[in-house]
Each structure stands twice: as C-alpha cells, then as structure tokens.
Amino acid sequence: MKFKTQKIAYWFFLSALGLLTLQIIYGFIMGFAHMGIDGLHGIIPFNAARAVHTNLLVCWLLLGFMGSAYYIIPEESQNELFSPKLAYIQLISFLAVGVTAVIAYHLNWWEGRKFLEIPRPLDYLVVVNVLAFLYNILMTLFKGKKQTTTALVLAMGLLFSALLYLPGMIWFDSQTLDSFYRWYVVHLWVEGVWELIMGGILAFLLIKITGVDREVIEKWLYVIVGLTFLSGILGTGHHYYYIGAPSYWLWIGGIFSALEPLAFLAMALFALNMYRKGEKKHPNKAALNWTLGAAITSFVGAGLLGAAHTLPNVNLYTHGTLVTAMHGHMAFWGAYAMIVLAIIAYAMPNITGRKLYDNNMARYAFWLSNIGMIGMTVAFGVAGVAQVYMERILGVDFMETQKEIEPHFLVLVLCATGFTTGVILYIINFFQHGKPTDEALVSE
Amino acid sequence: MLTKSQAKLFFLAGTIIFSVLFLGLSYDTHVNHVANQPYEKTITPAVIAGKHLWEDNNCMGCHSIFGEGAYYAPELTKVIDRRGEGYVKGLLMSPTPWGEHTSGRKMVAYGFSDEDAQNLVEYFKWAGTVDLNGFPAKPKYKIEGNK
Ligand code: HEM
Ligand code: HEM
Ligand SMILES: [Fe+2]
Numbered sequence: 155m156k157f158k159t160q161k162i163a164y165w166f167f168l169s170a171l172g173l174l175t176l177q178i179i180y181g182f183i184m185g186f187a188h189m190g191i192d193g194l195h196g197i198i199p200f201n202a203a204r205a206v207h208t209n210l211l212v213c214w215l216l217l218g219f220m221g222s223a224y225y226i227i228p229e230e231s232q233n234e235l236f237s238p239k240l241a242y243i244q245l246i247s248f249l250a251v252g253v254t255a256v257i258a259y260h261l262n263w264w265e266g267r268k269f270l271e272i273p274r275p276l277d278y279l280v281v282v283n284v285l286a287f288l289y290n291i292l293m294t295l296f297k298g299k300k301q302t303t304t305a306l307v308l309a310m311g312l313l314f315s316a317l318l319y320l321p322g323m324i325w326f327d328s329q330t331l332d333s334f335y336r337w338y339v340v341h342l343w344v345e346g347v348w349e350l351i352m353g354g355i356l357a358f359l360l361i362k363i364t365g366v367d368r369e370v371i372e373k374w375l376y377v378i379v380g381l382t383f384l385s386g387i388l389g390t391g392h393h394y395y396y397i398g399a400p401s402y403w404l405w406i407g408g409i410f411s412a413l414e415p416l417a418f419l420a421m422a423l424f425a426l427n428m429y430r431k432g433e434k435k436h437p438n439k440a441a442l443n444w445t446l447g448a449a450i451t452s453f454v455g456a457g458l459l460g461a462a463h464t465l466p467n468v469n470l471y472t473h474g475t476l477v478t479a480m481h482g483h484m485a486f487w488g489a490y491a492m493i494v495l496a497i498i499a500y501a502m503p504n505i506t507g508r509k510l511y512d513n514n515m516a517r518y519a520f521w522l523s524n525i526g527m528i529g530m531t532v533a534f535g536v537a538g539v540a541q542v543y544m545e546r547i548l549g550v551d552f553m554e555t556q557k558e559i560e561p562h563f564l565v566l567v568l569c570a571t572g573f574t575t576g577v578i579l580y581i582i583n584f585f586q587h588g589k590p591t592d593e594a595l596v597s598e
Numbered sequence: 599m600l601t602k603s604q605a606k607l608f609f610l611a612g613t614i615i616f617s618v619l620f621l622g623l624s625y626d627t628h629v630n631h632v633a634n635q636p637y638e639k640t641i642t643p644a645v646i647a648g649k650h651l652w653e654d655n656n657c658m659g660c661h662s663i664f665g666e667g668a669y670y671a672p673e674l675t676k677v678i679d680r681r682g683e684g685y686v687k688g689l690l691m692s693p694t695p696w697g698e699h700t701s702g703r704k705m706v707a708y709g710f711s712d713e714d715a716q717n718l719v720e721y722f723k724w725a726g727t728v729d730l731n732g733f734p735a736k737p738k739y740k741i742e743g744n745k
Binding site: 187262327328390473478 | 600601602605606608609612613616617623624626627628631632635637638641645646649652653654655656657658659660662663664665666667668669670671672673695697700701702703704706725728729730731732733734735737738739740
C-alpha cells in the first residue's frame with residue numbers, strides 16, 4: 155500500500171463479505187422452498203427471501219466496487235483520499251440503508267419491482283450516499299498528480315451507474331413503460347456501465363500482477379469498453395421483446411445482444427494474453443486465480459449462457475423461466491462477484507502487511523466456490539430446460555411442472571453447500587490477514 | 599497496429615453514437631408507439647390501483663407479469679383467461695394461504711378486501727390485453743385437461 159487512506163477499503167471489503175454471507179443464507183431458504191420445503195413461509199415468504207437475496211447481492215457488489223475505488227483511485231492518482239471521514243460516514247450510512255431495507259422486506263414494505271425493491275424513501279438516501287461517494291472519488295482523482303485511463307474508466311463506470319439509477323425511480327401507470335425504464339437500470343448496469351467498473355479493476359490488477367506495460371493494457375481496456383457499449387446499449391432490446399414495446403426491438407435487440415459476448419470474450423483473451431506476456435510473476439497466486447477466473451467465468455456465464463437465450467425465437471420460450479436464473483447466477487458470479495473477490499485478494503496483503511500470497515486455504519476457497527457454482531448453474535439449467543419443455547411446449551400446468559423438477563433443487567442445494575464452503579474458506583482467509591495498519595506502507 | 603488514441607476514439611465514438619441511437623429509439627417507443635396503443639387508453643383508475651397493490655405487496659417476488667419477476671409461482675399475464683375472474687378474486691380474498699392443500703406451495707394469505715381484489719383483477723384483465731409480440735407462446739402440444 156502506498157497511501158494511508160487506502161486502508162479504508164478494508165472496511166468496505168469486510169462489510170461486503172458480511173452481506174455476501176447473509177445473501178447466501180437467503181439463497182438456501184429459496185432453494186429449499188423450490189424443493190417443497192417451505193417451513194419458514196410464515197415469517198419469510200418467498201418474495202421476502204428473494205428481495206433480500208438479490209438486493210444484498212447488489213449491495214455487497216456496490217460496497218466491493220466502492221472499496222475497490224477507495225483502494226485504486228489514490229494509488230492511480232498518487233494522492234491521499236480527499237476525505238477519509240466522508241468515506242466512513244458514507245459506509246455507515248450505506249449499511250444503515252441496506253439493513254433498513256432488509257428489515258422492511260420482512261414487514262411487507264417495498265416497491266415490488268424486480269431488483270429495485272428498495273422502498274422509495276430509501277431510494278433518495280441511496281442517491282445522496284452515492285453522490286457523497288462520487289464526490290470523494292472524483293475530488294481525489296482530479297486533485298491527484300495523474301488521471302490514468304484505468305482510473306478514469308473506473309470512475310466513469312461509477313458515475314454512470316449513479317445516473318442510470320434515476321430512470322428507475324419514475325412511476326408509470328403503464329406496466330409496459332414501467333418495465334421499459336426499469337431496464338435502463340438493470341440491463342444498462344450489468345451489461346453496460348458495470349463492465350467499465352469490471353474493466354477498470356481488471357486492468358489495474360493486470361498491471362500490478364503481470365507487470366505488462368500500462369500503455370498496452372489501457373489500450374485494450376478502451377477496446378473492451380468500446381465493444382461493451384457498441385453491443386450492450388442497443389442490446390437492451392433483448393428485454394423489450396415481450397413487454398408491449400414495438401416489434402423492431404426483436405431484431406435490434408437480437409442482433410446487438412448477440413454481439414455482447416464479444417466484450418466478454420475480449421476480456422478473457424486480454425487477461426490470458428497479458429498473463430502470458432507478463433515477465434513479472436507476482437507472488438500473490440490467490441489474486442491471480444481470481445483475476446483470470448473472473449475474466450474466464452464472466453465469458454461463460456454472461457457471454458455464452460446469456461447468448462444461449464438472447465435470440466427472440468428462443469427467448470419466447472425461455473423468458474421468465476429458471477433458464478434465466480441459471481444465467482443470472484453464473485453471470486453475476488463470474489463478472490462481478492469474482493472481480494470483487496480478486497481485488498480483495500490482491501489488496502489484503504498490501505493493506506495488512508501479512509503476505510499470505512499462496513496457501514491451501516486460498517486455493518480451496520477458489521476451487522470449491524467455483525466448482526460449486528458450476529454445479530448450481532447446471533442444476534438451474536436442467537430444471538429450466540425441463541420447465542421450458544413441459545410448461546411452454548407441452549402445455550403442462552405451471553405447478554405440476556414445478557413438482558416434477560423439484561429433485562433438481564436438491565442437486566442445487568448440494569452444490570450450493572460446496573459453493574458456500576468455498577466462500578467460508580475465503581472469509582476465514584480474509585480474517586487471517588488481520589487488521590489494516592500503517593506499517594504496511596511501502597514507498598516503492 | 600492500433601494505437602491507444604485510436605482505441606480511445608473507438609470507445610468515445612461508439613458510446614456517443616449508440617447512446618444517441620438508443621435514446622432516439624426509446625423516444626419512438628414511448629411517444630410514437632406505446633402511448634398510441636389502444637390499451638394505453640384503457641388504464642382506468644382501478645387498473646392503476648391494482649398496479650399499486652401489485653407493487654406494494656411485491657407480487658413479482660414470486661410471480662411474473664409479461665414474463666418478468668420470479669420463478670416460484672405462475673406467470674399471470676393471461677391469468678384471467680386461464681382461470682376466470684371469480685377464481686382469481688377468491689384466492690386474493692382468501693384468509694388462509696392459497697395452494698396449501700392443492701399444490702403444496704403456499705401463497706401469502708393477503709385476505710384482500712373486495713375492492714382491492716377487484717382492482718387487482720382489473721389490472722390483470724388490462725395486462726391480458728397488451729400486445730406482447732406473441733408472448734406467452736401457445737404450447738405446441740396441448741395436453742388434455744391442462745389449463
Ligand atoms: C455480467 C453480465 C450479465 C449479468 C450480471 C446478467 C444477469 C442477468 C439477470 C440477473 C437476468 C434476469 C433479469 C430479470 O429477469 O429481471 C438476465 C436476463 C437476461 N440476460 Fe443477462 N446478464 C449478463 C450479461 C448478459 C449477456 C452478455 C447476454 C447476451 C448475450 C445476456 C442475456 C440475457 C437475456 C436474454 C436475459 C432475459 C431472460 C429472460 O427473458 O427471462 N445477459 N441477465
Ligand atoms: C447458496 C447459494 C445460492 C442459492 C441456493 C441460490 C438460490 C437462488 C434461488 C432459488 C433463486 C430464486 C429463483 C426464483 O425466483 O425462483 C435465486 C435468485 C437469484 N440469485 Fe441466487 N442462490 C445462491 C447464491 C447466489 C450467488 C452467489 C449469486 C450471485 C453471485 C446469486 C444471484 C442470484 C440472482 C441474480 C438471482 C435472481 C435471478 C433471476 O431473477 O433470474 N445467487 N437464487
Ligand atoms: Fe440484458
């Protein structure tokens with residue numbers, strides 16, 4: 155670590171891992187409910203479990219991104235963080251809003267729109283919070299000695315994420331328009347501006363881990379984020395096929411979303427090539443695994459499994475089935491969860507001074523969680539394809555179909571147990587690093 | 599070979615061009631298309647009240663509408679066609695969890711008032727009239743007796 159204020163990232167990472175744990179618990183509740191075991195229904199009905207599961211996911215990823223920014227931006231701009239105090243206030247208030255929302259869901263208080271369940275008054279607090287975060291980051295960046303491409307791309311991703319949150323807050327009487335603008339948030343986040351955040355973090359990690367020249371890495375970073383917007387913006391159309399929007403979205407959405415995997419493919423090839431080219435082999439093997447893992451798994455989960463159901467004639471049958479959940483899991487895991495776990499694995503030894511670069515615990519954490527996630531993806535996929543054939547092609551009743559596919563959720567829960575074991579090992583490994591300390595400062 | 603400034607230009611140009619195109623198409627969809635559809639003119643106060651109830655109770659956390667939502671409970675776009683008004687109203691007003699004795703999967707027992715249940719029914723009836731480009735698809739093979 156080169157600047158004292160980079161330590162702040164630790165508290166964001168710690169909070170992120172806490173929320174991840176809670177997210178997983180609610181995942182199990184839903185896995186069992188799909189299996190027919192819903193003993194908790196009275197206190198935590200499925201819709202509450204689901205809102206908690208997906209909102210905590212978004213919250214911990216955002217905390218991870220913020221922590222990444224607090225770690226990366228000072229180092230890239232060669233400058234202490236503008237206001238550490240604001241960062242702590244911002245963390246605590248973010249957590250307070252998140253916890254309030256989670257409690258609210260158990261009390262039937264929400265804005266029941268998929269992924270945007272946070273009750274409206276809390277939305278405003280989120281906006282204020284994110285503005286404080288952006289102010290802190292942008293001030294640091296522009297008061298710094300340098301504005302590198304990596305830092306700019308990361309900051310741009312964060313800024314656009316905040317702007318795109320706003321269209322999701324408008325009320326529409328029409329379900330069609332409601333859904334139309336909801337995708338401005340959901341799709342343009344994960345298949346647009348979040349890819350800038352991922353690209354920025356990935357570029358930073360590759361520069362540090364492989365030692366390849368910054369100019370080369372940042373050139374490819376531009377190409378990747380260029381491909382993202384070229385395909386992903388009009389690719390939003392793949393959510394406009396069947397909601398009452400005009401039929402031109404069938405071909406616009408189909409063509410452009412079919413190009414979206416290119417950005418992820420570019421990311422995977424980029425990471426692998428830089429790794430091969432790099433002369434400096436950084437001793438932090440855990441960070442290397444997670445970094446390359448994120449680049450590859452995001453291509454499979456987002457690119458390939460997204461493309462599998464993105465054409466309108468396929469999506470007509472898979473739209474709103476467990477096939478979507480299959481893709482959603484591996485895409486979020488590969489692209490965003492793994493890149494956050496990568497930066498944590500890279501930053502921890504530097505913040506705490508304990509160089510636990512390569513140990514069995516970290517290796518098992520990586521492999522168990524990833525193999526578990528692959529198993530979960532397969533379980534969702536088999537259940538989803540069976541659902542499509544029975545319900546959508548043979549016309550079997552929804553609930554009858556669900557009864558038939560219950561066994562796949564036993565497989566899901568078993569694989570999820572392996573996955574969770576991996577995550578627990580990761581968290582234990584995190585704590586083994588100890589607390590952040592100024593003694594970890596190095597001048598380089 | 600591609601230089602860094604060319605790569606940057608590719609990124610900036612792509613971003614601007616496609617953002618402008620997307621905003622233009624959004625405008626066309628919203629103002630020229632959706633706003634002129636017959637079903638946009640039949641959004642009555644009851645439909646709006648139904649939509650509020652739909653959101654305030656996060657029905658989308660189990661069900662889906664227009665294929666959007668969760669995968670725990672049935673798609674509801676055409677539910678009035680499938681089940682009829684009376685059935686739907688009955689389950690919305692039920693004081694005990696619906697499905698407990700039939701499918702095993704329970705719905706929250708909302709016990710809505712007659713007025714609220716009617717508003718939700720109006721919302722579903724409205725949703726059933728929207729032109730969804732063919733969704734939900736008719737099953738290819740229809741098994742006897744299934745709804
Ligand atoms: C990291 C990037 C991605 C993430 C995190 C992600 C995640 C998700 C999630 C959570 C959903 C469900 C949304 C909802 O129904 O509300 C979804 C839907 C979808 N995604 Fe992705 N996705 C990513 C990239 C992609 C890509 C690159 C493609 C196409 C090539 C794609 C194609 C689709 C399609 C077609 C749907 C709609 C499924 C349906 O009709 O039910 N996704 N995605
Ligand atoms: C123990 C592990 C997990 C289990 C058992 C689990 C289970 C589930 C279940 C049953 C659903 C609900 C599907 C429905 O609506 O019927 C769901 C939704 C979801 N989960 Fe998980 N999950 C787990 C971990 C994760 C992780 C680690 C991530 C992200 C990296 C994740 C992301 C999501 C997303 C994005 C959705 C919404 C999907 C959609 O609407 O298409 N889950 N999960
Ligand atoms: Fe999308």
